[in-house]
Amino acid sequence: MAMTKKTSGKPKGGVKKPQAKPAKRDAASKKAPAKKVAKPAPKKAPQKEQQPKPVVAPRVRGVPQVLRGMKDVLPQEQRYWRSIKMAADELARAYGFEMIETPILEETSLFARSAGTQTDVVEKEMFSFIDKGGSNVTLRPEGTAPAVRAYIIHGMLNLPQPVKLYYIGPMFRHERPQHGRYRQHYQFGVEVFGDDNPVLDAEIIMLAHLFYKEIGVKSVVRINSLGCNDCRPAYREQLVNYFRMKRAQLCEDCKRRLAKNPLRLLDCKEEGCAALKEGAPQIVDSLDEKCKDHLMRVLEYLDDLQVPYALDPHLVRGFDYYTRTVFELVPEEGDGAQVALGGGGRYDSLVEQMGGRPTPACGFGLGLERAILQMKAQEIEPQPEKGPDVFVAQLGDSARRKAFVLFEDLRGAGIKLAGNFTKNSLKGQLETANRLGARYTAILGQQEVLDETVLIRDMESGMQEIVDYKKAVNALKKKLENG
Numbered sequence: 001m002a003m004t005k006k007t008s009g010k011p012k013g014g015v016k017k018p019q020a021k022p023a024k025r026d027a028a029s030k031k032a033p034a035k036k037v038a039k040p041a042p043k044k045a046p047q048k049e050q051q052p053k054p055v056v057a058p059r060v061r062g063v064p065q066v067l068r069g070m071k072d073v074l075p076q077e078q079r080y081w082r083s084i085k086m087a088a089d090e091l092a093r094a095y096g097f098e099m100i101e102t103p104i105l106e107e108t109s110l111f112a113r114s115a116g117t118q119t120d121v122v123e124k125e126m127f128s129f130i131d132k133g134g135s136n137v138t139l140r141p142e143g144t145a146p147a148v149r150a151y152i153i154h155g156m157l158n159l160p161q162p163v164k165l166y167y168i169g170p171m172f173r174h175e176r177p178q179h180g181r182y183r184q185h186y187q188f189g190v191e192v193f194g195d196d197n198p199v200l201d202a203e204i205i206m207l208a209h210l211f212y213k214e215i216g217v218k219s220v221v222r223i224n225s226l227g228c229n230d231c232r233p234a235y236r237e238q239l240v241n242y243f244r245m246k247r248a249q250l251c252e253d254c255k256r257r258l259a260k261n262p263l264r265l266l267d268c269k270e271e272g273c274a275a276l277k278e279g280a281p282q283i284v285d286s287l288d289e290k291c292k293d294h295l296m297r298v299l300e301y302l303d304d305l306q307v308p309y310a311l312d313p314h315l316v317r318g319f320d321y322y323t324r325t326v327f328e329l330v331p332e333e334g335d336g337a338q339v340a341l342g343g344g345g346r347y348d349s350l351v352e353q354m355g356g357r358p359t360p361a362c363g364f365g366l367g368l369e370r371a372i373l374q375m376k377a378q379e380i381e382p383q384p385e386k387g388p389d390v391f392v393a394q395l396g397d398s399a400r401r402k403a404f405v406l407f408e409d410l411r412g413a414g415i416k417l418a419g420n421f422t423k424n425s426l427k428g429q430l431e432t433a434n435r436l437g438a439r440y441t442a443i444l445g446q447q448e449v450l451d452e453t454v455l456i457r458d459m460e461s462g463m464q465e466i467v468d469y470k471k472a473v474n475a476l477k478k479k480l481e482n483g
């Protein structure tokens with residue numbers, strides 16, 4: 001192995017002195033404006049990748065467009081997605097949840113039976129169609145009903161309870177697209193089956209809150225109880241009496257809801273209806289002792305866990321299956337305070353309603369696009385990602401062929417790599433290595449091919465070392481092990 005020295009001129013081996021100045025990276029990162037980061041940055045955070053500016057795609061004639069309300073998630077967005085999916089995964093697993101993946105396409109009746117035929121999602125927003133076999137199918141608008149179906153048909157009732165499941169995946173709703181509202185969106189969801197202990201309601205609420213905390217977004221929980229099948233009918237009657245007196249001021253949808261599903265009136269976003277809701281009776285006054293006690297215990301747990309919450313006596317959710325606890329999360333600060341970051345609740349009757357044995361359950365769904373929008377609005381950087389260990393650079397045809405093989409040898413040795421086999425400029429390749437935060441660059445030029453060597457450049461110090469080609473993998477492994 002050749003001596004280690006600080007490069008000051010043309011390195012032996014025929015490769016010109018690289019022009020890129022990796023040392024600047026540190027200086028630049030020191031001066032970078034203070035930005036919030038999802039988690040404390042590691043000591044040697046690689047320089048924030050210079051993200052290409054977002055390009056507004058021009059409409060290209062004759063090329064099929066992406067469907068309204070749907071979007072491509074481009075490579076420059078992926079660091080946000082990786083960061084939040086990792087947070088979701090780690091949190092869910094830390095609290096004993098197991099991942100479940102259900103099909104995106106389900107029988108339409110699954111959602112009609114679970115969410116309720118009178119809900120906006122089922123009435124107006126489902127992507128439903130008859131498939132080639134004549135079945136009425138639907139792109140899933142939410143994750144709870146498929147999880148319930150899976151729990152029943154796979155006999156999870158026979159497993160030790162509670163069964164704790166989580167998922168991350170796309171949902172489809174034919175809504176009017178707007179900022180933060182898409183026709184395809186992703187949710188991180190959890191479902192807990194088989195126990196009605198209020199500690200589980202508190203656990204999932206805390207998990208939802210923690211997820212946002214983990215990615216750097218402060219959220220507040222709004223919480224309410226919808227009572228149970230015993231105490232809700234009396235409240236329903238009070239509500240009907242109240243709104244019947246104001247019928248003339250209700251929107252057409254709510255006039256219909258008044259007869260069939262009066263609780264939904266509390267969820268109407270029309271200005272007139274929303275204003276009427278303020279004077280409406282509150283369900284907390286109608287809860288029976290058991291439901292009241294359940295709510296109180298959930299709140300006590302949240303107090304213990306210091307999860308910030310506000311009682312919202314008119315909170316109902318978009319699906320009919322909820323009993324007792326319902327909650328939503330909204331951002332603590334900013335214009336988005338009215339935007340739901342996620343929500344969920346308890347659904348103690350749903351498993352039975354879907355054909356299973358009576359099984360209490362609760363869960364939530366958090367909107368991942370909204371999580372990212374909040375991060376961007378609050379200038380929160382995703383958790384810094386470790387750059388490649390080694391960037392493989394090459395110059396000239398024969399060097400490229402050897403570099404290609406070296407790349408595979410290094411990958412096989414478990415080294416995290418980057419490289420570009422089409423570039424002809426060493427300067428450009430070193431700049432890329434630098435931008436990616438590579439620890440070392442392995443350089444192969446014509447001279448290295450002749451000498452059967454590789455030039456290894458420490459990207460932080462600029463020190464270069466010539467090593468035998470055959471020993472390059474081991475030499476790099478050793479360097480990486482030694483930090």
Ligand code: AMP
Binds near residue numbers: 175182342
């Ligand atoms: P929901 O099942 O309606 O309570 O939705 C759970 C969460 O998913 C919401 O609180 C939002 O964060 C997110 N979400 C729901 N619908 C959409 C949508 N159309 N576009 C983006 N995010 C959505």
